[in-house]
Amino acid sequence: MLIEVGSTIRVAGLLTAIALAGGCLAPVAELAPSGGAESSVAVWVLDHGWHTAIVVRRSDVDVTIWPEVDDFVEATFVEVAWGDRDFYMAKPATLWLGVKAAFLASGSVLHVVGFGVPIATYFAESEAVELRLSRRGFDAMTRFVHDEYRRDHAGRTLRLERGLYGTSWFYAARSTYHLFNTCNTWVARALGSAGLSVTASGTVTAGGVMRQVRRAAAPR
Numbered sequence: 001m002l003i004e005v006g007s008t009i010r011v012a013g014l015l016t017a018i019a020l021a022g023g024c025l026a027p028v029a030e031l032a033p034s035g036g037a038e039s040s041v042a043v044w045v046l047d048h049g050w051h052t053a054i055v056v057r058r059s060d061v062d063v064t065i066w067p068e069v070d071d072f073v074e075a076t077f078v079e080v081a082w083g084d085r086d087f088y089m090a091k092p093a094t095l096w097l098g099v100k101a102a103f104l105a106s107g108s109v110l111h112v113v114g115f116g117v118p119i120a121t122y123f124a125e126s127e128a129v130e131l132r133l134s135r136r137g138f139d140a141m142t143r144f145v146h147d148e149y150r151r152d153h154a155g156r157t158l159r160l161e162r163g164l165y166g167t168s169w170f171y172a173a174r175s176t177y178h179l180f181n182t183c184n185t186w187v188a189r190a191l192g193s194a195g196l197s198v199t200a201s202g203t204v205t206a207g208g209v210m211r212q213v214r215r216a217a218a219p220r
Contacts, residue, residue: 041138044119045191045213046079047127051183052209053081053111054190055119055128056142066142068149068157072114072167077122079113080145082186084177089161089170108177109160110148113168122166129213137194144193148186150174184209 044055058078061069072078085107115122133141149157150172158172175186187209188200198212 041133041135042130043133043138043141043194044128044130045187045209046119046123047129047206047210048123049126050206051081051083052187052206053079054141054145054187055079056138058114060138061142062139065139066146068112068146068171069142071159071169072112074116075114075167076116077114077119079111079115081111081183082108082148082173082175083111083183085109085172088183108173108175110145110171110173111163111168112171113163113166115166127210129210129217131191131196131213131216133194133196137196141190141194144190148173148175180204188212 041060042057046053046055055077058069058072058075061078063070069078088109088111119128151157160170160172163169175181177183182204184206185200185203188198188203191209191213192198192200196216198216203209203212
């Protein structure tokens with residue numbers, strides 16, 4: 001599946017990257033599997049050019065930890081990403097919304113996608129790097145995702161509208177997007193919650209995430 005990202009989105013991402021060049025170019029800690037012998041659950045980190053996302057096999061998810069994954073019961077894989085609400089949900093996203101997201105919070109959203117074809121086919125234009133996690137690390141990461149959903153007074157998730165492609169939804173999220181807490185910072189925190197030695201602080205661009213992920217995937 002070809003995912004087109006408008007030039008205005010790329011400009012907005014570049015603007016943020018330039019503004020934070022010092023932090024983006026700072027050294028980052030090498031990723032390492034969490035301790036333990038059972039590093040057997042696969043996850044994939046996708047580079048969509050201006051933002052990153054995480055993909056898991058739905059069958060690997062413990063639904064008592066991340067029950068919202070059952071919104072995609074027919075999916076083989078589930079992709080999850082996070083970002084500024086106005087910018088992420090805009091059709092189309094604009095340069096102004098990209099700048100606004102960095103400085104004026106509008107709330108945040110999770111973008112969750114279910115799909116059944118191979119990752120390399122569905123996201124043909126995106127780099128995908130596979131990592132292996134322990135069961136404990138994988139469960140901790142999915143708990144991190146579950147905890148990000150914002151809920152109403154009855155504890156129900158707030159599903160907002162259809163997502164950007166395929167079988168997907170936007171959900172209201174809890175964290176606040178700003179210049180130093182981008183979609184890529186969120187992915188870094190999610191990976192860190194899995195027991196990986198990843199630096200979220202100063203990681204604001206897709207490149208900052210992917211450098212760490214490639215090191216983690218390299219044979220040791």
